[in-house]
Amino acid sequence: MAYSDKVVDHYENPRNVGTLDKSANDVGTGLVGAPACGDVMKLQIKVGAGGLIEDAKFKTFGCGSAIASSSLATEWIKGKTLEEAASIRNTEIAQHLSLPPVKIHCSVLAEDAIKAAVADYRAKQPKASEAAE
Amino acid sequence: MPEGTMIERNDTGYPIYLDYQSTTPTDPRVVEAMLPYFTEHFGNPHSRNHRYGWEAEDAVEKARAQIASIIGADAKEIIFTSGATESNNLAIKGAAYFHRDKKRHVVTVVTEHKCVLDSCRHLEEEGFRVTYLPVGQNGLVDLDQLRAAIEDDTVLVSVMGVNNEIGVIQPLAEIGRICRERGAYFHTDCAQAVGKIPLDVNAMQIDLLSISGHKIYGPKGIGALYVRRRPRIRLQPLITGGGQERGLRSGTLPTPLCVGLGEACAIAEREMAAEAERLEGLRRRFYDKITQQLPEVYLNGDAAQRIPGNLNLSFAYVEGEGLMMGIKGLSVSSGSACTSASLEPSYVLRALGVEVEMAHTSLRIGLGRYTTEAEVDSAVEQIVANVTKLREMSPLWEMAQEGIDLRSIEWAAH
Numbered sequence: 166m167a168y169s170d171k172v173v174d175h176y177e178n179p180r181n182v183g184t185l186d187k188s189a190n191d192v193g194t195g196l197v198g199a200p201a202c203g204d205v206m207k208l209q210i211k212v213g214a215g216g217l218i219e220d221a222k223f224k225t226f227g228c229g230s231a232i233a234s235s236s237l238a239t240e241w242i243k244g245k246t247l248e249e250a251a252s253i254r255n256t257e258i259a260q261h262l263s264l265p266p267v268k269i270h271c272s273v274l275a276e277d278a279i280k281a282a283v284a285d286y287r288a289k290q291p292k293a294s295e296a297a298e
Numbered sequence: 299m300p301e302g303t304m305i306e307r308n309d310t311g312y313p314i315y316l317d318y319q320s321t322t323p324t325d326p327r328v329v330e331a332m333l334p335y336f337t338e339h340f341g342n343p344h345s346r347n348h349r350y351g352w353e354a355e356d357a358v359e360k361a362r363a364q365i366a367s368i369i370g371a372d373a374k375e376i377i378f379t380s381g382a383t384e385s386n387n388l389a390i391k392g393a394a395y396f397h398r399d400k401k402r403h404v405v406t407v408v409t410e411h412k413c414v415l416d417s418c419r420h421l422e423e424e425g426f427r428v429t430y431l432p433v434g435q436n437g438l439v440d441l442d443q444l445r446a447a448i449e450d451d452t453v454l455v456s457v458m459g460v461n462n463e464i465g466v467i468q469p470l471a472e473i474g475r476i477c478r479e480r481g482a483y484f485h486t487d488c489a490q491a492v493g494k495i496p497l498d499v500n501a502m503q504i505d506l507l508s509i510s511g512h513k514i515y516g517p518k519g520i521g522a523l524y525v526r527r528r529p530r531i532r533l534q535p536l537i538t539g540g541g542q543e544r545g546l547r548s549g550t551l552p553t554p555l556c557v558g559l560g561e562a563c564a565i566a567e568r569e570m571a572a573e574a575e576r577l578e579g580l581r582r583r584f585y586d587k588i589t590q591q592l593p594e595v596y597l598n599g600d601a602a603q604r605i606p607g608n609l610n611l612s613f614a615y616v617e618g619e620g621l622m623m624g625i626k627g628l629s630v631s632s633g634s635a636c637t638s639a640s641l642e643p644s645y646v647l648r649a650l651g652v653e654v655e656m657a658h659t660s661l662r663i664g665l666g667r668y669t670t671e672a673e674v675d676s677a678v679e680q681i682v683a684n685v686t687k688l689r690e691m692s693p694l695w696e697m698a699q700e701g702i703d704l705r706s707i708e709w710a711a712h
Contacts, residue, residue, distance in 0.1 A: 168623065176623055182691050199709030200655030200694060203617055203643065207693035224693040228619040232691065 193286025361560025459491030464599030465608025
């Protein structure tokens with residue numbers, strides 16, 4: 166099977182591989198997929214004081230398209246607001262990477278990972294907002 | 299290394315070929331034997347009235363004898379086919395159709411090749427009953443279960459000689475004895491076994507045996523089916539016409555391909571012992587070097603009851619297709635089958651009880667006639683580097699290093 170140049174680029178030079186402190190209050194972690202399905206993505210965001218995503222990291226178990234989808238996702242969400250990040254659609258990722266139909270689920274997973282990370286971050290925040298009131 | 303047959307590929311930018319269970323290059327000695335039968339000796343082997351026909355017939359009959367010899371059969375018992383898929387179809391459907399009035403049951407094994415399983419499914423649709431035997435963790439069939447599965451109306455038991463994914467060798471002689479006792483035909487798909495392990499249809503009491511050309515350094519598009527004459531095995535042909543091949547497989551024989559299969563068998567018979575020893579050494583080198591440098595690598599399938607040219611390894615926490623993308627300099631197969639429409643990992647590995655997640659991390663490494671020590675060393679280096687890199691990127695590896703039991707996590711299936 167031939168991979169697109171963009172998939173190969175992200176596979177060979179993955180952006181933002183790594184781990185943020187998942188217990189930190191300003192970090193949201195999304196862990197999606199399942200080992201049994203052959204894809205697991207962990208995507209983390211670090212949100213700055215202005216509400217912008219100032220850092221993003223990922224680790225992925227999966228095929229080249231899964232690695233590329235998550236790598237691209239971290240690239241796209243950096244500098245975005247939580248709302249902007251959560252509004253990224255899998256179709257945009259799939260289109261950008263020219264994923265074949267059989268690999269569309271990789272982009273779906275990447276979208277899910279962003280949403281899960283945002284949700285995790287938000288779940289950590291209510292205390293802070295209550296305290297402010 | 300057979301003289302004059304080394305195929306130099308690495309200086310041309312081709313990846314190192316480690317997929318010998320998928321197919322093999324045609325041995326140049328085989329090609330040489332075939333060539334005259336495309337041009338000067340082009341006759342129809344069924345033309346009985348002139349020299350062109352006689353020459354072709356002589357060549358075909360010599361090939362038939364070469365094929366028979368490697369499995370201890372008589373030349374008259376060899377039927378040429380287009381390949382092992384056709385041989386398996388003919389053996390299974392042919393036997394079932396011929397005896398359909400009295401016998402309505404077939405026994406096979408879950409790890410058989412798709413063409414065997416699909417022939418059986420086809421029979422089920424036509425009202426036959428099929429028992430699919432499980433295998434143990436080592437990939438081998440349980441003889442007591444096999445004996446118990448045979449019923450009074452079992453027409454045939456089909457068990458492969460060597461598995462194409464994990465290379466394990468089934469106990470053919472024991473299965474043959476059980477089938478003979480119970481009065482069922484014993485068919486074995488030996489596409490991966492011929493030329494790799496000694497085979498003797500009489501000692502092993504085999505009634506039907508499938509052979510493939512391209513798995514044994516012969517050409518693609520040719521195979522054979524051994525059909526026992528005493529006691530006579532009856533089959534209904536699937537292809538009818540001019541009545542060639544004892545009426546079991548009509549159609550003009552492709553003389554050059556027949557010659558190629560014969561020559562491939564003759565070479566394999568001569569060189570099998572030395573080749574097995576050489577490949578055993580290369581495989582040990584491969585396995586030892588990998589396991590010395592990487593933790594958590596698991597061998598799938600029995601370690602001892604296995605052809606020397608096969609390694610099937612699971613690299614825990616690294617997805618097989620992702621790994622294959624990294625080891626660009628190697629041509630191997632993955633059990634992850636992530637590219638298939640179903641996204642289901644190997645049914646063979648699943649049948650061994652390998653967990654789905656581990657099946658996704660497997661590579662099949664096939665060593666063969668032209669594999670060199672330098673290729674093994676280069677392959678090991680590439681695999682170690684890429685597995686290490688991908689594990690650094692694997693959330694599962696990270697969790698495992700932190701001591702998290704991956705089974706304790708509730709994964710969302712997708």
